Amino acid sequence: MTIREVAERAGVGIATVSRTLHNSSRVSPETAARVRRAMQELGYRPNTHAQSLVSGRSHMLGLVVSDIINPFFPELIQGFQDVALQHGYDVFIASTGYDSSRMSHCVGRMIERKVDGVAIMTSEIDPSLTAQFANRKVPLVFLDVGKPGNGISNVRIDYAGGITDAVGHLLGLGHTDIAFISGPVELKSARERRTAFLSALHVLGREQLVEEGNHRVDGGVSAMTRLLRGATMPTAVLASNDLTAIGALHGIHAAGLRVPEDISVVGFDDIAMSEFTVPPLTTVRLPRAELARVACDALLGMIGAGGKGAEVRLGTELIIRRSTSHRRTAKPTPALTAAPRS
Amino acid sequence: MTIREVAERAGVGIATVSRTLHNSSRVSPETAARVRRAMQELGYRPNTHAQSLVSGRSHMLGLVVSDIINPFFPELIQGFQDVALQHGYDVFIASTGYDSSRMSHCVGRMIERKVDGVAIMTSEIDPSLTAQFANRKVPLVFLDVGKPGNGISNVRIDYAGGITDAVGHLLGLGHTDIAFISGPVELKSARERRTAFLSALHVLGREQLVEEGNHRVDGGVSAMTRLLRGATMPTAVLASNDLTAIGALHGIHAAGLRVPEDISVVGFDDIAMSEFTVPPLTTVRLPRAELARVACDALLGMIGAGGKGAEVRLGTELIIRRSTSHRRTAKPTPALTAAPRS
DNA sequence: ACAATCTGTGGAAGCGCATCCGGCCCGCGG
DNA sequence: CCGCGGGCCGGATGCGCTTCCACAGATTGT
Numbered sequence: 001m002t003i004r005e006v007a008e009r010a011g012v013g014i015a016t017v018s019r020t021l022h023n024s025s026r027v028s029p030e031t032a033a034r035v036r037r038a039m040q041e042l043g044y045r046p047n048t049h050a051q052s053l054v055s056g057r058s059h060m061l062g063l064v065v066s067d068i069i070n071p072f073f074p075e076l077i078q079g080f081q082d083v084a085l086q087h088g089y090d091v092f093i094a095s096t097g098y099d100s101s102r103m104s105h106c107v108g109r110m111i112e113r114k115v116d117g118v119a120i121m122t123s124e125i126d127p128s129l130t131a132q133f134a135n136r137k138v139p140l141v142f143l144d145v146g147k148p149g150n151g152i153s154n155v156r157i158d159y160a161g162g163i164t165d166a167v168g169h170l171l172g173l174g175h176t177d178i179a180f181i182s183g184p185v186e187l188k189s190a191r192e193r194r195t196a197f198l199s200a201l202h203v204l205g206r207e208q209l210v211e212e213g214n215h216r217v218d219g220g221v222s223a224m225t226r227l228l229r230g231a232t233m234p235t236a237v238l239a240s241n242d243l244t245a246i247g248a249l250h251g252i253h254a255a256g257l258r259v260p261e262d263i264s265v266v267g268f269d270d271i272a273m274s275e276f277t278v279p280p281l282t283t284v285r286l287p288r289a290e291l292a293r294v295a296c297d298a299l300l301g302m303i304g305a306g307g308k309g310a311e312v313r314l315g316t317e318l319i320i321r322r323s324t325s326h327r328r329t330a331k332p333t334p335a336l337t338a339a340p341r342s
Numbered sequence: 343m344t345i346r347e348v349a350e351r352a353g354v355g356i357a358t359v360s361r362t363l364h365n366s367s368r369v370s371p372e373t374a375a376r377v378r379r380a381m382q383e384l385g386y387r388p389n390t391h392a393q394s395l396v397s398g399r400s401h402m403l404g405l406v407v408s409d410i411i412n413p414f415f416p417e418l419i420q421g422f423q424d425v426a427l428q429h430g431y432d433v434f435i436a437s438t439g440y441d442s443s444r445m446s447h448c449v450g451r452m453i454e455r456k457v458d459g460v461a462i463m464t465s466e467i468d469p470s471l472t473a474q475f476a477n478r479k480v481p482l483v484f485l486d487v488g489k490p491g492n493g494i495s496n497v498r499i500d501y502a503g504g505i506t507d508a509v510g511h512l513l514g515l516g517h518t519d520i521a522f523i524s525g526p527v528e529l530k531s532a533r534e535r536r537t538a539f540l541s542a543l544h545v546l547g548r549e550q551l552v553e554e555g556n557h558r559v560d561g562g563v564s565a566m567t568r569l570l571r572g573a574t575m576p577t578a579v580l581a582s583n584d585l586t587a588i589g590a591l592h593g594i595h596a597a598g599l600r601v602p603e604d605i606s607v608v609g610f611d612d613i614a615m616s617e618f619t620v621p622p623l624t625t626v627r628l629p630r631a632e633l634a635r636v637a638c639d640a641l642l643g644m645i646g647a648g649g650k651g652a653e654v655r656l657g658t659e660l661i662i663r664r665s666t667s668h669r670r671t672a673k674p675t676p677a678l679t680a681a682p683r684s
Numbered sequence: 685a686c687a688a689t690c691t692g693t694g695g696a697a698g699c700g701c702a703t704c705c706g707g708c709c710c711g712c713g714g
Numbered sequence: 715c716c717g718c719g720g721g722c723c724g725g726a727t728g729c730g731c732t733t734c735c736a737c738a739g740a741t742t743g744t
């Protein structure tokens with residue numbers, strides 16, 4: 001099924017078919033209609049590889065994420081795909097799973113497939129890989145870690161603002177023994193949140209409780225367990241992301257304590273699941289849909305205009321649910337609290 | 343950067359470069375080494391569009407899922423991609439979001455991009471769309487709903503077995519008032535589970551409580567709420583998938599009841615989150631990684647051999663965690679139970 | 685010794701398409 | 715009535731690659 005067969009059936013030349021396909025004004029309406037009918041009848045589909053070969057563009061966008069299993073990313077992917085599809089682009093997803101060789105492989109494939117632009121929504125990427133894109137003049141959008149320049153844009157999230165809001169909320173509830181469960185230190189965005197926590201609590205002038213997690217549930221569980229065994233038990237815990245907070249919820253429950261009566265918990269991201277945890281999680285919403293839209297728009301803008309990159313800033317929003325409450329005057333011990341498990 | 347430049351630099355013909363690229367034995371080792379060095383120095387990458395144009399194959403596999411936000415699918419996607427990548431294939435993901443026009447659009451793009459095979463991991467697909475693939479001799483793998491044939495394979499999950507196990511577990515714990523929260527009736531796999539539940543409980547010879555959900559958390563919440571308001575309150579609830587079960591957990595907690603003391607809950611799927619709910623969810627594991635592997639293998643097999651399709655069956659496994667326990671002798675009412683919320 | 689193979693290589697055709705360029709026909713002004 | 719411009723259209727070309735075919739030189743069998 002080629003353009004030639006369509007041309008034959010419609011009784012026109014192949015050039016006319018091609019023009020019709022692209023809604024060129026240089027085809028008379030009657031001819032166009034005839035061509036379109038022929039395409040319809042034959043079930044014709046243009047071969048994108050031939051199109052790409054001739055045009056040098058693939059109408060594909062690359063999207064690099066670190067872990068598709070992390071609920072943060074599917075929502076991002078969805079939003080990104082929505083925008084891309086609207087503009088006639090397809091999305092080529094690379095989930096690296098924190099594996100640098102796989103990452104490198106995927107970058108290679110993207111180059112071979114001649115993606116028109118790439119959104120790198122993870123900070124765990126080797127600069128030599130991004131350089132490969134830059135060398136080939138592939139527009140890039142980074143999350144947090146990019147420096148805007150020629151063909152490079154960056155979306156910056158105001159993590160510090162979000163953390164400050166969360167700490168303010170906890171302080172307002174009377175909490176002073178507030179612990180933080182951080183993400184992996186290698187992650188720039190995680191370090192940023194940790195730093196913001198520390199400086200937000202600096203006013204209290206005392207040593208702060210910080211445990212390291214891994215931005216996954218299991219890390220939250222073990223960090224929480226360590227916190228519970230510590231000398232000073234916190235009355236509130238702020239987690240670097242929602243998965244970690246869910247882990248904390250789990251850890252607290254396993255220790256026979258209750259949320260928020262005994263300990264308040266705050267997350268970060270507002271993944272879909274947070275609304276339905278037990279109890280529903282107070283968290284800082286990171287606007288993923290908007291992030292996706294902004295990133296995709298930035299990419300499309302650079303493709304179209306070949307223009308300079310830009311930096312876009314995105315704020316956050318505190319979502320108060322039921323995992324936070326006023327600090328209790330008397331701190332309970334596990335022994336005094338009925339274990340909710342039979 | 344084309345094959346011609348590489349040929350020039352290596353002092354050979356383009357045919358030799360192409361042969362080197364494909365590790366043809368018809369190139370002398372010395373020449374091959376020279377060519378490879380030239381490719382290295384130039385940072386050469388073959389243009390896949392040219393390759394696809396000439397070969398008619400794209401080395402891409404399509405993967406159709408209904409909702410990438412549903413945690414079931416990211417894990418499936420991950421597994422599928424793993425296998426595909428190992429065999430040198432890239433994956434083109436279409437998340438339809440239950441929108442048939444988007445679905446149709448994505449199918450069109452897959453055809454245009456000449457995918458070598460498609461895994462359709464959702465039953466919500468219009469037969470006319472799958473026919474488009476079949477007409478073009480694109481191998482297909484279905485989940486549950488396919489009839490194996492020429493170029494069509496099917497992976498069948500033993501939902502009935504899983505449901506029977508779950509019901510058996512509950513029966514063994516002394517429960518007799520067991521409710522079921524089904525998925526959407528349009529979904530064949532959901533109907534299958536519902537039917538299995540009904541026939542597994544047929545032995546009790548009484549009317550069964552069934553509420554309809556939507557395979558999402560919110561549907562689980564509202565179905566559970568309805569159940570709690572009903573004339574006979576169940577002592578155990580079986581949900582059609584884990585998301586629904588999580589919703590049930592939420593609904594029970596919101597009503598001031600406890601799991602599993604007051605009501606036992608069982609899910610289906612065993613998504614990653616189930617391990618960390620409060621309390622951890624007893625559920626029926628659907629082997630997603632294996633499902634992905636089997637589906638991808640089936641596809642690759644059909645591509646390679648052009649062979650007939652086959653049907654593969656996959657069993658399930660009951661995972662017992664903490665959301666189920668023995669039936670209490672005295673059923674509590676909400677008023678008698680301390681509401682765990684301040 | 686010569687022919688018959690075999691090995692390593694290069695040239696050229698063609699995959700399906702977009703697009704440049706040239707040709708046709710119509711209607712207009714001179 | 716002729717020339718000329720503009721609106722439509724068709725053919726040729728080339729995108730980068732694979733692969734068929736041709737060919738030169740080396741190797742073997744007879």
